[in-house]
Amino acid sequence: MSAIHQATEREWHRFTPAERMARYVIYFAIVAAVVVSAQSIEIIPEFLTDAPEQFADMFQRMWPVAWSFYPQGVQAALIETLNIAALSTVFGLAMGIPIGFMAARNAVPVPALNYFARFILVATRSVSTLLWALFFVAVFGPGALAGTCAIAFHSIGFIGKLFSEAVEDAQKGSIEALTAAGATPSSLILYGYWPQVKPTFWAIALFRWDINVRESAVLGLVGAGGIGMALDSAINLFQWDRVAMILITIFVVVVIAEVVVTQIRKRII
Amino acid sequence: MSAFALSAFGERRPFRASWQVRLAWLALFVYLVYAASTLELSWPRFVQGLGNGAHFIGRMLPPNFERWELLLQGLAESLEMAVIASFLGVVLSLPLSVLAARNLMPAIVTWPVRFLIMLCRSFHPVIVAIIFVKAVGFGALAGIGALTIASVGFLGKLFTEAIEEISLKQIEAVRATGASFMNTIVFGVVPQVMFRFIGFSAYETDANLRNSTMVGIVGAGGIGGTLFAAFQRFDYDFVFAILIAIIVLIMIGEVLQIQVKRVFKQ
Numbered sequence: 001m002s003a004i005h006q007a008t009e010r011e012w013h014r015f016t017p018a019e020r021m022a023r024y025v026i027y028f029a030i031v032a033a034v035v036v037s038a039q040s041i042e043i044i045p046e047f048l049t050d051a052p053e054q055f056a057d058m059f060q061r062m063w064p065v066a067w068s069f070y071p072q073g074v075q076a077a078l079i080e081t082l083n084i085a086a087l088s089t090v091f092g093l094a095m096g097i098p099i100g101f102m103a104a105r106n107a108v109p110v111p112a113l114n115y116f117a118r119f120i121l122v123a124t125r126s127v128s129t130l131l132w133a134l135f136f137v138a139v140f141g142p143g144a145l146a147g148t149c150a151i152a153f154h155s156i157g158f159i160g161k162l163f164s165e166a167v168e169d170a171q172k173g174s175i176e177a178l179t180a181a182g183a184t185p186s187s188l189i190l191y192g193y194w195p196q197v198k199p200t201f202w203a204i205a206l207f208r209w210d211i212n213v214r215e216s217a218v219l220g221l222v223g224a225g226g227i228g229m230a231l232d233s234a235i236n237l238f239q240w241d242r243v244a245m246i247l248i249t250i251f252v253v254v255v256i257a258e259v260v261v262t263q264i265r266k267r268i269i
Numbered sequence: 270m271s272a273f274a275l276s277a278f279g280e281r282r283p284f285r286a287s288w289q290v291r292l293a294w295l296a297l298f299v300y301l302v303y304a305a306s307t308l309e310l311s312w313p314r315f316v317q318g319l320g321n322g323a324h325f326i327g328r329m330l331p332p333n334f335e336r337w338e339l340l341l342q343g344l345a346e347s348l349e350m351a352v353i354a355s356f357l358g359v360v361l362s363l364p365l366s367v368l369a370a371r372n373l374m375p376a377i378v379t380w381p382v383r384f385l386i387m388l389c390r391s392f393h394p395v396i397v398a399i400i401f402v403k404a405v406g407f408g409a410l411a412g413i414g415a416l417t418i419a420s421v422g423f424l425g426k427l428f429t430e431a432i433e434e435i436s437l438k439q440i441e442a443v444r445a446t447g448a449s450f451m452n453t454i455v456f457g458v459v460p461q462v463m464f465r466f467i468g469f470s471a472y473e474t475d476a477n478l479r480n481s482t483m484v485g486i487v488g489a490g491g492i493g494g495t496l497f498a499a500f501q502r503f504d505y506d507f508v509f510a511i512l513i514a515i516i517v518l519i520m521i522g523e524v525l526q527i528q529v530k531r532v533f534k535q
Binding site: 047 | 300301304305307308309310314318321322325345346348349350352353356387388391392393395396399400403404405406408409410413479480482483486487493496497500512515516519520523529532533
């Protein structure tokens with residue numbers, strides 16, 4: 001009788017004390033990080049109060065937009081940007097898929113190789129596109145080739161990480177069946193893993209192409225080709241009406257790329 | 270044997286590609302060949318590039334950590350920018366995503382907000398950073414502005430999608446008790462999306478950390494400025510030291526992000 005009474009008196013909690021503690025620690029860390037950052041960052045207050053006026057001035061200079069600049073200065077650069085995006089996606093896939101496969105623990109049961117592949121994935125992703133572009137401009141000289149290599153190398157990490165996760169999520173059934181039938185490693189990949197990761201592969205390819213269209217628009221800032229070069233020179237010459245034209249072009253292209261990707265995804269995945 | 274099998278069963282292949290699909294593949298292939306031809310990649314250029322690359326990497330080694338104070342200062346500024354921008358991004362995205370969710374708001378409200386979010390997302394943070402640098406001058410403020418815009422674009426979209434995928438039953442139940450709009454949000458929507466929001470926010474903080482090391486190249490504060498300056502002075506050994514520091518910082522960020530997600534995974 002008293003046991004039942006005690007049971008009803010018991011206090012029920014959703015989380016264990018340790019879980020609650022961990023949450024509080026994280027909340028505290030977030031608040032502390034924001035407060036410390038806000039206090040120690042160097043911001044010149046005059047710049048902040050001046051900002052709305054400066055923005056208004058800048059947008060005023062952008063108007064009217066230099067539409068006539070498109071045929072002579074933007075179109076060729078735009079096509080170069082799209083070429084860079086497409087090629088770098090293909091090269092990125094060609095390099096990222098094998099490394100991603102190597103990083104998957106179930107497909108390649110060698111921990112040393114897994115860690116090596118994982119390190120490559122993190123390292124290539126941590127070095128941003130612009131830094132890769134600086135490197136490849138030094139290697140190949142300015143131009144679209146440097147830009148293509150830069151985005152392709154930066155894409156390795158993204159593609160490889162998502163692909164290795166897809167491989168690790170693959171069902172064991174068909175793979176064990178193939179192994180039991182004495183399949184060679186190549187047919188194991190081709191008939192065991194590939195059919196299972198194929199949708200993810202196409203999703204990654206499309207998603208990365210969409211990102212690469214955006215990325216390839218900035219490469220020109222360090223001389224690696226594309227529409228960024230036109231943007232950079234227009235900004236340096238304070239031709240704000242041309243800057244507006246280029247920004248509108250980038251916006252339209254990015255929106256079209258997103259629509260294309262959504263449509264293709266609907267059809268094939 | 271295999272040739273025989275193919276000719277015998279070729280007609281009965283269940284997933285035969287239609288001619289439209291083949292044409293699309295052919296068009297894609299032709300386009301890629303054309304695009305590759307515009308790169309002007311030739312064998313001598315490739316060999317020369319390999320030489321340049323080897324020279325470049327030779328000058329990067331060994332990494333030079335002598336100016337570690339400058340390095341730490343830049344890293345700290347990048348980190349601070351990323352934290353503030355993520356915070357502002359989350360704070361701004363929360364109301365925007367509620368306004369942009371089609372299951373909570375009428376179309377007249379969702380369309381402008383969705384357009385705003387798309388506008389934020391369509392420009393690369395570096396391009397936004399250039400504009401901010403022109404408007405508010407060099408320094409961390411421009412970087413924070415650019416990263417905040419990027420965060421709103423990204424988080425706004427993901428938050429909105431998360432809200433649109435919730436179950437409406439709970440909302441109806443909360444509404445049936447006579448709850449106000451804010452109460453519906455707090456007790457009907459937030460519990461369903463909380464975990465995903467935390468995951469997205471952690472991911473975005475990670476992404477901001479990466480981008481904060483980059484916007485400095487156009488003068489928007491952080492380690493990127495230090496790196497670009499070292500690059501232009503051909504101090505490649507210092508560049509390599511900075512790169513190592515960035516990679517370590519981002520690896521730590523990724524580990525922390527995974528830990529935070531694990532804690533909140535109920």
